[in-house]
Amino acid sequence: MFSHILCALLCMLQDLPVVRSMWDEWWTYDGISGPSRWGSYNTEWELCDKGRFQSPIDINPASIVFDPNLQSLNITNEKIDGVVMNTGHDIRVSLNKSHGHRINITGGPLSYKYSVFQIKLHLGTADDKGSEHKVAGKSFPAEIQLLAYNSELYANVTHAKKSPYGIAVVAVLAVLKDLGNQHFSALVRAAGKLNSKGLSTDLYKFSLSEILPTTMTYMTYEGSLTQPGCQETVTWVILNRPMYISSYQLEKLRELTRGNGIGDPLMENNFRPVQPDNRRLVRTNIPIKEEPDCTIKKTTSYIVNDKLKPS
Numbered sequence: 001m002f003s004h005i006l007c008a009l010l011c012m013l014q015d016l017p018v019v020r021s022m023w024d025e026w027w028t029y030d031g032i033s034g035p036s037r038w039g040s041y042n043t044e045w046e047l048c049d050k051g052r053f054q055s056p057i058d059i060n061p062a063s064i065v066f067d068p069n070l071q072s073l074n075i076t077n078e079k080i081d082g083v084v085m086n087t088g089h090d091i092r093v094s095l096n097k098s099h100g101h102r103i104n105i106t107g108g109p110l111s112y113k114y115s116v117f118q119i120k121l122h123l124g125t126a127d128d129k130g131s132e133h134k135v136a137g138k139s140f141p142a143e144i145q146l147l148a149y150n151s152e153l154y155a156n157v158t159h160a161k162k163s164p165y166g167i168a169v170v171a172v173l174a175v176l177k178d179l180g181n182q183h184f185s186a187l188v189r190a191a192g193k194l195n196s197k198g199l200s201t202d203l204y205k206f207s208l209s210e211i212l213p214t215t216m217t218y219m220t221y222e223g224s225l226t227q228p229g230c231q232e233t234v235t236w237v238i239l240n241r242p243m244y245i246s247s248y249q250l251e252k253l254r255e256l257t258r259g260n261g262i263g264d265p266l267m268e269n270n271f272r273p274v275q276p277d278n279r280r281l282v283r284t285n286i287p288i289k290e291e292p293d294c295t296i297k298k299t300t301s302y303i304v305n306d307k308l309k310p311s
């Protein structure tokens with residue numbers, strides 16, 4: 001009886017605009033509001049449960065297909081100004097709108113021009129986890145994602161997220177090395193000031209090109225956003241070389257909390273578990289010649305089945 005009343009009350013509250021926005025933030029990476037429950041909390045998040053094109057996925061190197069039509073990716077080489085924020089779910093940099101459209105992504109598997117609007121960091125509590133995507137069942141200690149929206153077709157991010165070919169995400173997997181990427185330290189230092197949820201700080205002249213590995217090879221597939229509402233409008237581009245991150249940089253990020261500061265739960269393991277690939281194709285432009293230091297080392301080549309060959 002009581003639970004019915006409580007439910008009715010909650011459902012009623014959910015319809016109020018103010019409470020609704022609070023409700024929108026009420027999801028986590030563990031416990032009763034964790035990834036396996038996202039789809040049942042909000043009808044707008046149904047795809048988190050029901051979608052067949054969900055991300056992240058575990059990339060199986062043996063089933064990647066080499067696609068000679070894939071062009072190289074073109075990312076504008078400009079420094080960015082933005083606001084770094086601890087959202088309680090992640091650390092993200094939102095590019096200032098007034099400086100919008102400064103970083104465009106074209107080429108690669110993309111048929112439209114995409115403009116970067118956000119950079120997100122995903123990490124874990126230990127070095128053997130943290131990335132959202134896996135390669136051959138293996139996780140990486142962190143994943144940096146550049147989120148961009150289709151600025152040729154859509155006026156804003158909200159609209160693009162719900163629309164065909166709306167979003168492109170360029171993901172970089174991080175690998176531990178004694179000397180981490182020095183340019184990444186600027187972001188780590190900024191994040192270091194944000195020990196509790198809701199805090200934000202400005203970041204000036206952050207160089208994306210200095211943190212991205214110099215590679216033209218990548219893997220690509222069609223998937224979704226990895227946070228609610230899991231919209232299936234994302235073309236993923238996973239660069240084939242990692243970024244280097246030091247233990248010190250990683251530790252600094254792991255110290256951040258998703259509450260009100262010291263003593264509150266740490267912002268840890270903020271990655272969504274891998275989702276079924278449902279026979280989706282992962283394409284690559286990684287040439288047959290092996291590159292040193294890449295996340296994927298080998299590709300299969302296309303072999304004609306003898307039985308099907310015209311005689």
Ligand SMILES: *[C@@H]1O[C@H](CO)[C@@H](O)[C@H](O)[C@H]1NC(C)=O
Pocket residue numbers: 072074106107
């Ligand atoms: C990359 O972008 C630059 C600047 O917009 C442009 O001049 C160049 O042609 C592009 N290259 C490719 C391969 O798309």
Ligand SMILES: *[C@@H]1O[C@H](CO)[C@@H](O)[C@H](O)[C@H]1NC(C)=O
Pocket residue numbers: 081082083096202203204
């Ligand atoms: C970004 O814009 C906000 C206001 O929209 C401003 O307060 C902030 O200083 C700007 N930050 C940077 C890094 O330009």
Ligand SMILES: *[C@@H]1O[C@H](CO)[C@@H](O)[C@H](O)[C@H]1NC(C)=O
Pocket residue numbers: 076101102103104113115151152
């Ligand atoms: C990026 O694309 C936008 C929208 O098409 C355009 O206004 C802007 O000039 C482009 N920026 C660069 C650096 O090419």
Ligand SMILES: *[C@@H]1O[C@H](CO)[C@@H](O)[C@H](O)[C@H]1NC(C)=O
Pocket residue numbers: 155156158159
């Ligand atoms: C986003 O664009 C759509 C369609 O152009 C428009 O209806 C909507 O008001 C815009 N939303 C925001 C937040 O600007």
